[in-house]
Structures are given as C-alpha cells and as structure tokens.
Amino acid sequence: MAEQKKERAKAAPRKTATKRKTTTSSRTVKTNKSDKAPKIRKEVRGLFTMLFAVVALLGIFNITSGTVVDIIAGIFKYGFGIGGLIPCLYVGYVGWRILYADKGFSITRRGLLLSLVYLFAITLVTLLMAGNGEELMTTKVAAQGGVLGGMIASLLRSLLGNVGAILVTIVVELGLILLIYQISLRTGLHKAKAKTDVGLEKARVLTEETVQHAKERYADWKEEQTEKRRIYNQEKDTRFSPSAAVEVLTNAAQVSAEAKAKAQEEAARIATEEQRVAAEAEAKANLVAMGEQVDLTKAQAERIDAAQAEAAEFYATVASETSNTTAATNYNEPASNDEDDELEVPPFLRGRGAGTTPTTTITSGATSTAVAADTAMPMEANPATVGVATDGDDASGTVATDSVETEAVAADASTINNTESETDVIPVAADTLATSNMHPVPTLKGTEEDTAAVAVTVDGKPKPRRIELPYHFPPLAMLAKGQPNQVTSQEVTHNVTVLEETLKSFGVIAHVVNATQGPTVTRYELEPAPGTKVSKILNLTDDLKMALAAIDIRIEAPIPGKSAVGIEVPNKNTSAVHLRDVLESEKFQKARGGIPVGLGKDIAGEAVITDLAKMPHLLVAGSTGSGKSVCVNTLISSILFSRKPSEVQLILVDPKMVELSVYNGIPHLKVPVVTDMKKAAAVLRWAVREMEARYLTMATSGVRNISGYNEQYPESAMPLILIIIDELADLMLVAPDVEESINRLAAKARAAGIHMVLATQRPSVNVITGTIKANVPSRISFAVATQIDSRTILDMAGAEKLLGKGDMLFNPIGASKPIRIQGAFISDEEVEELVAFVKQQGRPDYDESITEETEQGTSEEAAAPAEERDELLERAIERVMSEGQASTSMLQRRFRIGYSRAARLVDTMEEMKIIGPANGSKPRDILMTPEEVKTRYFS
Structure with missing residues (x-):
C-alpha cells in the first residue's frame, strides 16, 4: 500500500505539470489570435477606403455610372468642383497608408497649410469663373470651385468686393506657400537685385571698354595718318620714279606722232581747198561784177572753222585718254610692296586725278611741247597750242595755215628727236611740281624727331594701353547659402534629463537652467547646488559622455560671466556654416577700417567677425584635416569681399604648392605666391626692411602709426600688408633663419601696418617657440591629437576634444578664455569663381624689389655652402x-x-x-x- 501511495504521489505532479504546460500554450495561441484581429480589421478598413476612392475616380471620369457611383463621385464633384480630383486621390493615399504601413490620417502643421492652400485655390477659381450671385448655382458649381469654394468666394465678395477678394486670395496663397517651403521674398529680391547690379555693372564696364577701345582706335588711326603725312618721302612715290617719266614720255610721243599725221592731213586738205577756191575766184573775177562776186572770205572762213573744230576735238580726245591712263597708273594708286610704306597722297598732290589732268612739260633744246587735256578750256582758249588764228587776229579774214603746220611739225620734231636721257627729264617734272605748289616736304631727319613722341612700338604698331577700371567688390550671391539646422526639442529634453540623472547618481545635485543651440554643438548650462565643487563635475566627463552616447563632450567650468558650468554636447544632426551666412551679417557689412574677416558662428549661432589689424598677428594650428586650410581660404576670401588692392596687399607663402596657388594673378598680391622656402626667407627679410622704412617715414612725418599717416597724407597712403604662411613648420625646417625675421615682425610691425597669419599642422615647441607665442597673442586651435598640443597653442587644454571639420577654439587678444566657433566653409568651386571675378578687376602690380630680393637671396643660399x-x-x-x-x-x-x-x-x-x-x-x-x-x- 505504501508503495502504491508513493507511485500515485509521483504521478500526480506530472499530471499537474502537463496541465500547466497545456494551459500556457493555449494562452499564447489566444494572445496571438487576439493581436492579429485588430491588424486585419485595419487592413480591411484601408482596403475599403481605397475602394471608395477608386469608385469616385470612375465616376469623375465618367468611366462607369450607377446610383452609388454617382453619389460618391458627386461628393467630390459638387463639393470641390474642378479640384475634386485632389481630395479623391488623397483618400486613396490614406487607404494605402492604412493597408501598408498601419498608419492613417495624421494632422500636421504642413498638412494644415497645404489644405488651406487648396481651399483658397478653389476659391480663386470660383472668383475668376463665376459672376456675382453665381457662386452656388447648382448648374455651375461642378465646373467651378464646388460648394466649398463657392461659400468662401461668396463670403469674400460680400466683404471685399470682387477685385479685393481676388487680391486677398492671391496674397494669402503666396503667404501660405512661403510658410510651407520656408522661402524668403526678401532673399529672392536681394538675389535678383544683386544679379541685376552685377549685370548692369558688367554691361557698363563693357560699354566703357568698347567706347574706350573705339576712342583708342580712332586716336591711333589719326596718329598713323599724321605720321604718314609727316614722313612723306618723295623718293618712295612712284609718280616721280624714272619708269613713270619714261611712261609719260612714251605717251607724249604717241600723242605727238598721231597729232603730226592728223595735222599734216588737215593742212594738205585745207591748202588744196584754198588753192581751188582761189583759182575759181580768179577765174570768175573777170566775168562777174563786183556786186555778184561770191563772198569768198565768208565761205573760206566757214571751212576753216569746221577743220579747226575737228582738229580740236581730236586733240582733246587723245589728250584726255593719255591723262586718265597716266593718272590712274601713277597718281591715284601709289605702288608699294611693303604695307608699312604705304603713303597717303599729300594735300599738295591731290586734285591731279580724274577731275583734272596734269600738264607734263618736256624740254628739249630751245623747243618745248605742252600736252594738255583740260576739257574745261577747249583749244580755242589757247590758240598757240593749235596754231590757228582767231577772227580777231586778221581783219581781212586771212588764215595763218603756215603757223599751224609750223607748230605741229616743231612739236613732233621736239618729241621724236629728243635725245636727252631720263635723268634729264625727271628734274624738270619735279621742279614743275615744286614750283606749282609751294608746300614744304619734311626731311627724313625731321620726321624721325617728330615721330619720337608717338606712342608706338618698334615695329610701328600702337602700344597696348592699359585701362584702369574702378575696383568692384564681388557679390555675395556667388557664394552658397547654408540651411539652418534646428535641434529638436525632444533631443534637448532627453539630454537635460540624462545629465541631471547621471549627476544625481554620482551624488552631484545640479539643474540645467539654459540650453544654447549652435550649428554643431549645444551648450547646457548647469547650476550646481551650493557646496558642490566644480572639480567634481569635471571628473565626471567620461561618465557623462558615456551616458549621453556622444562622440566627445567639453566642459567649461565655469562659463565666463556666469555662475554656471557649461557642458558642450555635439548635435546628432550638424549643419555647415557657409561663408555667405557670416559675411551677410550686420557686423561685417558695417566694419570700417582694418582687415575685417569672418571666422564662423559661435555656440549661440552669432557670426564672429574679427579684425586682423587689431590682433595684430594670428597663429592658426591644427592637425591634418581639421579645417586649417579652409580657414586660411576663408580669411583671404573675406579680404577680397571687403577690401580693395589699394587698401590691403597680400604676401602668400605656400610650401604645399597647391593650397594658395589658385590666388595667383589677383590684384591684391604684392608678389606671386611663394612656393620656394628659400625665397620665402628672402621675402620675410624684405618685409623687415619695409617695416623699418615705414617707421622712418612715419617718424619723419611726425605720426605714430600707419592710420595717422594715411589720414594726414591721403595722396601717398600706404596699404596694409598681410603675410600669410600656410605651413610654418616646413618653413622653419628648410630656412631656420626665418625665425628672427618672424620675431622682429611680430614684435614691431603692428604700427607699420604689416600683419602676419602663421598656420602650422605641427604645434610643437620647436615650431611655436616661446618668443613667437609672446609676440602672437591671438590664436586659433583646431582639433589636435593630444592635450600637450592644445597647451602649446592655447596654454590650456580643450582643443583635443574638438570635433574637427572646422570646429575651433578662438583665443583673441585680451580674452580670458577661448571661444568655441564653427568655422565658415567655402568650397573650391566658390574660391575659383571668386578669384576669376577679382582677376577681372585688374592685374597685380608686383613689387620688383621683392623679386630682386628673392633672387638675390636664392643665389646667396646657393653660394653659401661653397663659402662655408x-x-x-x-x-x-x-x-x-x-x-x-x-x-x-x-x-x-x-x-x-x-x-x-x-x-x-x-x-x-x-x-x-x-x-x-x-x-x-x-x-x-x-x-x-x-x-x-x-x-x-x-x-
């Protein structure tokens, strides 16, 4: 019995365990079924919502019809009019969200604004399409803005009238769109104004250049014409060459030969006719009475006049052809193979072309022949040329035929039998020209003296003239604008709770009293309870960093000017600070004098603008990739945006050969970008001598600094000089003697207007020596590797906790603690566009003394090893x-x-x-x- 009880006792628990297991599994199944039921119901709800939207679309587009379809489609047609498609699609989208993502309709600020935009859009449609009192007509509602749009339109019309309602609707639409997409009309207008100003300025400059170029071309043309007139050389004029004289003689000989033959024929004909008439008159003299005699004198005179006219016409034709040929060949087209030797016809030779014909006189012995082709004076005007007497020469009507024949034969004889050489003829023609027009011909010596003052090059072309244009500052519109990054309130609240609870767990009672949001970090201001040591909070840095899951945090204890401890925590979503956002600030726009530059934005989001002239020198250090080179580009770009070349001049030293070489050619440079370190040492030695020379000038003028000198002597104002060294460590390694020059400049150059920016990525004590640190009080530290490097730069820790990518600590002169700044960013494309714009303003005026100094220094360096x-x-x-x-x-x-x-x-x-x-x-x-x-x- 006892054994049976034991067996029962053993079996009983097993049954109990089995029942418990079965009960647990059944509960799990029931729980799963109960969890799935709501999800399925939501899916069904989403499916029916989508079905409702699809049926409405079928009715709107009249694809199908039916009572249900017409009712559903009528909701959208008559409710929203021609805009009913949009809410129908939105209903379908809501159904899809319920089915797919288990999310339904949600109310957001953006959604409400979009809904208002839609409502006012259908209202505007009703206002434009419906007349007064027709807003809610059932026959027109579907083709307008629906019942909803008609109600709003009717209300606005009753209050504001038709035009006022339309204007209010449009303005409200624009306002809502600006709120939704965060668009600034002011910014757009400023952009448009800036682009318009740039375009107008470019057009004005182009117009001025075009006008100036046209004036220069006209002035050069006038100088060229004046020079040609001055240096006219008769020896180069082909009209006075021996070949021209020979051609004239040949033409004259041909004319004379033809004239001789014609004259002989006419003389023989006239003589024969006279003899016949005389014989007839003598035969009839005895038969006819005195009253019946024929007037022989009159008939003879008529025949002689006809012969004379015919001969005169022939002479005029031949002479004009000869003169035209000669003038076209020799007078109107001066021949020359050299373009530079082309001579314009002088004024005293003009008028000898087609309009008038020159008279060429050929002398041979005692006989002279004149070949004339003056069509304005016929042969009758010069009886001696033809040899025919006029009516007034002989009262009895006698014709001097012997004179005609004698003159013609003499002319032919003098032309054909001319035995004089060409050299005997040319002086006669030259003398004729010289005596007929008493214009002096300049000598070659005189022309050389006259043309000595003409602005031409050796080859005779005009020298290129440099147009000095006014300097125009680059527009900020060429830079990109950053997007604001707002830290969510949930993130700030979460961090506040974590900070307070973590400190409380370590026995530190503190409350967050303020949170300042910056571009990359947010500073939480803790107010510890009375009796709490600040060092106790500092010792919990790693624990707070782990609790916040942050990359790194920085504790500033205490905040200068406040009884609070600042804990700087990186934002989860950081935003870049663009240079345009900094330069558009009021501080930079109102900066006057000195060298204002934009560094970035502080933790409070305020732009940080500083003056390099007041620093007076700046030390920039940081590890590779921390943003040091971008900072240098930012400094140079700020200067190009605010200062003219006459105000600030730059000396850039770039051992990397790629960082600053893009600025070669800008007008602000005093010397090309220095990439050779030995030349850099020579440039610094020149800067020391320039500093001493400026001090001597200021001492002579009785002023204490460069600003006082420029105010007293504005006509000889001295520009500020900024020396930027991108890598100080490499410079001191190659040329150790530069440390002396840097120390002298850092100690004394402020009043002389010479300032330095020293950048290095190796902040060790052998590079940043104690003397340099003492003379360069303003410093910027980017992210460094160790706390030792931070102490080397800033004399305090903190830079090792920076985030990099432009995160910096700026310790200006006179500040007790450094300021944390997110450095401004400018891309390489923006730098190239800026440099291209600045290069168009003018060319750099390099100082030759610096170039000579660098060459001399390089030669001395090369010769030094041989002498040592x-x-x-x-x-x-x-x-x-x-x-x-x-x-x-x-x-x-x-x-x-x-x-x-x-x-x-x-x-x-x-x-x-x-x-x-x-x-x-x-x-x-x-x-x-x-x-x-x-x-x-x-x-």
Whole structure:
C-alpha cells in the first residue's frame, strides 16, 4: 500500500505539470489570435477606403455610372468642383497608408497649410469663373470651385468686393506657400537685385571698354595718318620714279606722232581747198561784177572753222585718254610692296586725278611741247597750242595755215628727236611740281624727331594701353547659402534629463537652467547646488559622455560671466556654416577700417567677425584635416569681399604648392605666391626692411602709426600688408633663419601696418617657440591629437576634444578664455569663381624689389655652402697627408673634437677629391699629393 501511495504521489505532479504546460500554450495561441484581429480589421478598413476612392475616380471620369457611383463621385464633384480630383486621390493615399504601413490620417502643421492652400485655390477659381450671385448655382458649381469654394468666394465678395477678394486670395496663397517651403521674398529680391547690379555693372564696364577701345582706335588711326603725312618721302612715290617719266614720255610721243599725221592731213586738205577756191575766184573775177562776186572770205572762213573744230576735238580726245591712263597708273594708286610704306597722297598732290589732268612739260633744246587735256578750256582758249588764228587776229579774214603746220611739225620734231636721257627729264617734272605748289616736304631727319613722341612700338604698331577700371567688390550671391539646422526639442529634453540623472547618481545635485543651440554643438548650462565643487563635475566627463552616447563632450567650468558650468554636447544632426551666412551679417557689412574677416558662428549661432589689424598677428594650428586650410581660404576670401588692392596687399607663402596657388594673378598680391622656402626667407627679410622704412617715414612725418599717416597724407597712403604662411613648420625646417625675421615682425610691425597669419599642422615647441607665442597673442586651435598640443597653442587644454571639420577654439587678444566657433566653409568651386571675378578687376602690380630680393637671396643660399668652410679643414688635411690615412677617430683624437665635426671634415675632404670613398674597414685612399692640394685649394 505504501508503495502504491508513493507511485500515485509521483504521478500526480506530472499530471499537474502537463496541465500547466497545456494551459500556457493555449494562452499564447489566444494572445496571438487576439493581436492579429485588430491588424486585419485595419487592413480591411484601408482596403475599403481605397475602394471608395477608386469608385469616385470612375465616376469623375465618367468611366462607369450607377446610383452609388454617382453619389460618391458627386461628393467630390459638387463639393470641390474642378479640384475634386485632389481630395479623391488623397483618400486613396490614406487607404494605402492604412493597408501598408498601419498608419492613417495624421494632422500636421504642413498638412494644415497645404489644405488651406487648396481651399483658397478653389476659391480663386470660383472668383475668376463665376459672376456675382453665381457662386452656388447648382448648374455651375461642378465646373467651378464646388460648394466649398463657392461659400468662401461668396463670403469674400460680400466683404471685399470682387477685385479685393481676388487680391486677398492671391496674397494669402503666396503667404501660405512661403510658410510651407520656408522661402524668403526678401532673399529672392536681394538675389535678383544683386544679379541685376552685377549685370548692369558688367554691361557698363563693357560699354566703357568698347567706347574706350573705339576712342583708342580712332586716336591711333589719326596718329598713323599724321605720321604718314609727316614722313612723306618723295623718293618712295612712284609718280616721280624714272619708269613713270619714261611712261609719260612714251605717251607724249604717241600723242605727238598721231597729232603730226592728223595735222599734216588737215593742212594738205585745207591748202588744196584754198588753192581751188582761189583759182575759181580768179577765174570768175573777170566775168562777174563786183556786186555778184561770191563772198569768198565768208565761205573760206566757214571751212576753216569746221577743220579747226575737228582738229580740236581730236586733240582733246587723245589728250584726255593719255591723262586718265597716266593718272590712274601713277597718281591715284601709289605702288608699294611693303604695307608699312604705304603713303597717303599729300594735300599738295591731290586734285591731279580724274577731275583734272596734269600738264607734263618736256624740254628739249630751245623747243618745248605742252600736252594738255583740260576739257574745261577747249583749244580755242589757247590758240598757240593749235596754231590757228582767231577772227580777231586778221581783219581781212586771212588764215595763218603756215603757223599751224609750223607748230605741229616743231612739236613732233621736239618729241621724236629728243635725245636727252631720263635723268634729264625727271628734274624738270619735279621742279614743275615744286614750283606749282609751294608746300614744304619734311626731311627724313625731321620726321624721325617728330615721330619720337608717338606712342608706338618698334615695329610701328600702337602700344597696348592699359585701362584702369574702378575696383568692384564681388557679390555675395556667388557664394552658397547654408540651411539652418534646428535641434529638436525632444533631443534637448532627453539630454537635460540624462545629465541631471547621471549627476544625481554620482551624488552631484545640479539643474540645467539654459540650453544654447549652435550649428554643431549645444551648450547646457548647469547650476550646481551650493557646496558642490566644480572639480567634481569635471571628473565626471567620461561618465557623462558615456551616458549621453556622444562622440566627445567639453566642459567649461565655469562659463565666463556666469555662475554656471557649461557642458558642450555635439548635435546628432550638424549643419555647415557657409561663408555667405557670416559675411551677410550686420557686423561685417558695417566694419570700417582694418582687415575685417569672418571666422564662423559661435555656440549661440552669432557670426564672429574679427579684425586682423587689431590682433595684430594670428597663429592658426591644427592637425591634418581639421579645417586649417579652409580657414586660411576663408580669411583671404573675406579680404577680397571687403577690401580693395589699394587698401590691403597680400604676401602668400605656400610650401604645399597647391593650397594658395589658385590666388595667383589677383590684384591684391604684392608678389606671386611663394612656393620656394628659400625665397620665402628672402621675402620675410624684405618685409623687415619695409617695416623699418615705414617707421622712418612715419617718424619723419611726425605720426605714430600707419592710420595717422594715411589720414594726414591721403595722396601717398600706404596699404596694409598681410603675410600669410600656410605651413610654418616646413618653413622653419628648410630656412631656420626665418625665425628672427618672424620675431622682429611680430614684435614691431603692428604700427607699420604689416600683419602676419602663421598656420602650422605641427604645434610643437620647436615650431611655436616661446618668443613667437609672446609676440602672437591671438590664436586659433583646431582639433589636435593630444592635450600637450592644445597647451602649446592655447596654454590650456580643450582643443583635443574638438570635433574637427572646422570646429575651433578662438583665443583673441585680451580674452580670458577661448571661444568655441564653427568655422565658415567655402568650397573650391566658390574660391575659383571668386578669384576669376577679382582677376577681372585688374592685374597685380608686383613689387620688383621683392623679386630682386628673392633672387638675390636664392643665389646667396646657393653660394653659401661653397663659402662655408671649417677652420680646422686645412690643418686636418695636413694631418691626413702626414699620416698617410684619413679616419674620423684619428681626427677626433688629434684635434679633440666631437664625432660630428670630425665626420664632416672627412666628408668635406671626400667632396674635394682629396681622399677616396669609404672602403669597409680599410683606410681611405689618398688621391692627391700635398703639392696638388696646396696648389688647388690653398694657393
């Protein structure tokens, strides 16, 4: 019995466990079923909502019809009019959200604004399409803005009238759109104004350049014409060449030969006719009475007049053809193969072309012939030319035929039998021209003196004239504008709660009294309870960082001017600070004098503008990739946006050869971008001398600084000089002597208007020495690797906790603690566009004295190694020659010098080819005898 009870007792628990398991599994199944039921109901709800929207669309587009379809479509047609499609699609979208994402209709600010935009849109449609009192007509509602739009339109019309209602609706629409998309009309108008100003300025400059170019071309043309008239050389004029004279003689000979033949024919004909008439008159004299005689004199005179007219016409035709040919060949087209030797016809030779015909006189012995072609004066005007007497010459009507024949024969004889050479003819023509027009011809010597003052080059072309245009500042519109990044209130509330609870868990009672949101970090101001040590909060930095899950945090205890501890926590969503946002600030726009630059924005989101002239020098340090080079570009760009080349001049030193080379060619440069470190040392030495020269000038003028000098002598104002060194460590490594120049400039150059920006990525004590730190009080530190580097730059820790990418600590002169700033950003494309705009304003005016200094410094550096020689070298060579071997240890023992100096002596002897190279453990070979060494090196 006892055994049976034990078995029952053992079996009973098993049954109980099985029942419990079964009960638990059934509960799980029921729970799963109960959880799935609401989800399925939501899906069904979403499906029916989509079905409702689809049926409405079918009715709106008249694809199908029916009572239900018409009712559903009528809701949208008559409720919203022609805009009913939009709410129908939105209903379908809501159904899809319920079905797919288990999310239904949600009310947001953006959604409400969009709904208002839609309502006023259908209201505007009703106002434009419906007349007064027709807003709610059932026959027109579907084709307008629906019942909803008609109600609003009717209300607005009753209050404001038709035009007022339309204007109010449009303005409300625009306002809602601006609120939804955060668009600023002011910014758009400013952009449009800036672009318009830039376009007008470019057009004005282009017009001025075009006008100036046209004036220059006209002035050059006038100078060229004046010069040609001055340097007219008769020897180059082909009209006075021997070939021209020969051509004239040939033409004259041809004319004379033809005239002779014609004259002989006419003379023979006239003589025959006269003889016949005389015979007839003599025969009839005895038969006819005195009253019946024929008037022989009258008939003879008529025949002679006809012959005379015919001969005169022939002479005029031949002479005009000859003169036209000669003038077209020699007078109107001066021949020349050289373009530079083209001569304009002088005024005293003009008028000898087609209008008038020159008279060429050929002298031969005592007889002269004149060939004329003056059509304005016929042959009757000059009886001696033809040799025919006029009516007034002989009262009895006698014709002088012998004179005609005599003159013609004499002319032919003088032309054909002319035996004089061409050289005898040319002086006659020249004399004729010279005596007929008494215009002096300039000599070659005189023309050289006259043209000495003409602004032409050696080859005779006008020199290019440089147009000095006024400097125009670049428009800020070429820079990109940043988007504001608002930290959500949920993030701030969460961080406040975590901070207070974490501190409370470590026994520190503190409350967050304020939170300041910046572009990249948010500063929470903690007010600890009385009796709480600040060091206790500082010791919890790592614990707070872990509780906040932050990249890194920085604690400022206490905040200057406040009884609170600042905890700077990075934002989850950071935003870049663009340079345009900084330069558009009122501080920068109203900055006057000095060298204002925009650094970025502080934790409060305020633009930080500083004056480099008041620093007076700036030290920028940070590890690679922390934003140091971008900061340098920001400084230079700020200067280009605010200062003219006559106000600020730049000297850029870029050992990397790629960071600052883009600025080559801007008018602000005093010397091309320096990439050679040896030349950089020479440039700094020039800067020291320039500083001393300026101090001497100011002392002579009785002023204390450069601003006082420029105010007193504005006509000889001296510009500020800014020296930017992108990598100080490399410069001091290659040219260690630059430290002296930097120290002198840092200590004294402020009053002389010379300022420096020293940038380095290796902030070690051998680069940033104590003297440099003492003379450069203003410093910027980007993210560094260790706390030691931070103390080297800022004399305090904190820079090792920066986030990088422009996050900086700025410690200006006179500040007790550094300010955390998010540096401004400018892209490479914006820098290139800015530089291209500035280059169009003018060319750089490089200082030749700096160039000469750099070349001289480079040559001295190259010659220095040859001149430097150890004073023990001669004695060491003598010892090597006497010992017959050369070794470093031997020189160390003999001269009691260190290993380095002894090794340098051995290397020098090897370079001088006195000893050979090292040969393992064997001694070096002696390559020269003592006499050869003495003759070559010590003679």
